[in-house]
Amino acid sequence: MLSLLSWFFPNALVVFAFIFISIYFYIQHNLSYWKRKGVPSPPTHWLFGNFKDAILGRMSAGNLLGKLHKEAGDEPFIGLYVMHKPFFLMRDPELVKQVFVKDFxxxxNRYFAAVKSKDLIASTGLFSINNPEWKYLRMKLSPVFSSGKQKKLFSLMIESSENMRKFLGDxxxxxxKVQNVDAYIVSIRYITDVISSLAYGVRTNSFGQDQEFFxxxxxxxxxxLIASIVLFVIFFFPVISNFIVLFHTNILGSSTNYFRNLFWDVMNQRxxxxxxxxxxxxxxxxxxxxxDKLDFDIPDDTLLAQPVIFSIAGTESSSITIAQTLVELAKNPVLQDQVRKNIKEELKxxxxxxxxxxxxxxxxxxxxETLRLYPxxxxxxxxxxxxxxxxxxxxxxxxxxxxxxALNGLHEDPRFYKEPLKYDPDRFSEERKGDITPCAYIPFGIGPRACIxxxxxxxxxxxGLATILRDYEVALNPLYKNxxxxxxxxxxxxxxxKIDFKKISK
Structure with a gap:
């Protein structure tokens, strides 16, 4: 027995040492990928790469990419690692234009949609679906967003904004005064009613008694926590996203059948x-x-995926933009008065x-300017x-x-903006907007896959903003965490x- 133990332990140590050294060199090789290519790269963690804060939930991926962009000096691009997987971050607007437009x-295709998920409603909307399906869907759906259709939709925007106006007035x-109002939720209700008609062909009133659709x-x-993990994996490790489907329902959750039934009822009636x-x-x-005549498959859930993504993307982007514009104007009463004067002059x-x-x-x-600071x-x-x-x-x-x-990197880059963190709408005036570096401002994306x-x-x-600001002065409520x-x-x-609204006397 002693002879067996005397043989085992030295040899086991050799095996463990070999395994440890092999893993060490394997990690070092993976994390030297960009160096071997001559691409600058920030310091990396041996396990998390450059994404430790995002993986541990300390910071969102978007904020982290923006931070890495800002820390890279004058480099036109840098190489990054999510865990040990290499990613390429562009910091030069000309390169952004070259890649997203000229070399489209x-x-x-978008990286996070590189592998089709089992959740077709989430993965085959116009935002994420791959070519050639994307090109076909974009061509078919583009007329819905034309200038002529905007004018027809305008009357619905007015109707929805009047519901919001009445809600505040009540x-x-x-x-x-109306105090401690969550302007974000109010904006979501207003936008939901506009988008429900555009996307699903139904009229709703999210300020009324029937709240089911909202x-x-x-x-x-x-x-x-599971939803956050799933979203991170879909964006950065799409190949394995289907392996975690057992831990997460599809994008519409328990309301999936509600929206399927609603969509097909409207489709069949139309x-x-x-x-x-x-x-x-x-x-x-x-x-x-x-x-049936196409060379690719368009399942029923891919049809449903289009109004779903219009609803999700359209509602969130416009709602947060309304809310953050109100925040910035509340911080600057002089600017708020100037914007209100502009609104009232045109209304008159x-x-x-x-x-x-x-x-x-x-x-x-x-x-x-809100979209620059808060894309x-x-x-x-x-x-x-x-x-x-x-x-x-x-x-x-x-x-x-x-x-x-990274938009919050490009949009706040001092190479392209003087006082980049200052809220200054005058950047977009007729006199100054020509000073903005092309492709350094792209809140809706760029190129053929820009936001439809x-x-x-x-x-x-x-x-929405004109409806609020013509009637109310806005100020930050003391409970707002800013x-x-x-x-x-x-x-x-x-x-x-949290916003306080004060009625303006006629």
Missing amino acids: QVFQ QLNENE NRSREPFKKS ERSGNKRGDSIDPLLEIKHER EHGFTYEGIKEMKLLYQAIS PAPIIDRVALQDYKIPGTDIVVEKGTAVYA GERVGMLQTAV GLDPKAIFIEPLDGV
Whole structure:
């Protein structure tokens, strides 16, 4: 026995030492990927790479990418690691334009959608679906967001904003004030009613008594640890996303059948009547009739995925933009008065009309500045479909590598903006907007895969803000924590947006 033990322990130590040394060199090899390519890279953690704070839940991926962007000096690009997986972050606007626009044929698809999830509703919306399905869906759905359709949708925006106006008016106290209102939730209710018609072809009133549509539409935004982990994995490790599906229901959760039934009820009714109303249902009906002739599959849940993504993306982006614009104007009463004056002057000349809203230049400047500092989706990602040589260098981004632009990095980069953290709507004035470096401001993305709903989003945001600011002075409530959730992948208030509203005397 003693002889056996005397043989085992020395040899076991040799085996363990060999395994340890092998793992060490394996890690060192993986984390030297960018160095071997001549790409600058910040210091890395042996296990977490550059994403320790995001993986441990201390900071969102978007904020972390923005932080890494800001710390990289004058480098046009840097190499990063999520765990040991290499990613490429672009910091030069010209390179961003080259990759996302000029060389779109190489970067057609988003990285996080590289593998189709079992949850088709989440993974095959226009935002995430791959080519050639993306190109076909984009072509079919683009007319819904045309200027002509915007004008038709405008009357619904007015109706929805009047519901919001009445809601605030009903809460006025004897001092003509409405205090401690969560402007974020109020904005969500207003935008939900606009988007429900555009996306699903149904009329709703989220300020009324029937709250079912509104409540169910919030299902994708329920917070949980599992949901956060799933979202992180989908964005950065899409290949393994299907292995965690057992721990997470699909994007609509318990409301999946509600929206399926609603969608198909509207689709079938529209098909029987033959009426066209200019919403997303019309082109989706065309797709339903054409899909047997296509070279790719468009399942029923992919049809449903389109209004779902319009609803999710459109509601959140416009709502947070309205809320954060109110926050910034509440901080600066002088600027708030200037914006209100601009609103009232155009209302006096044009009335509350499409043309009148479009003439509210200072209001649009304020919205644009809010989107600079608070881009709702702070990450733009693509995946290389083939090896790609960075123009002007010998560096090759290998096929399958994810490339990123961090919007809160670009938008707050002192190379492109003087006093980048200052809220200054005048940056977007006619006199100064030409000074903005092209592709250093891209809140709606850039290139063929830029946000399809940009114009609708800007218009509904302007209508909502004009409705509030013409009637009320806004101030921050003392309970407002003045912050965004640092752990949320998309821009989101930490604890609501608490605003006090004071009725303006006529």
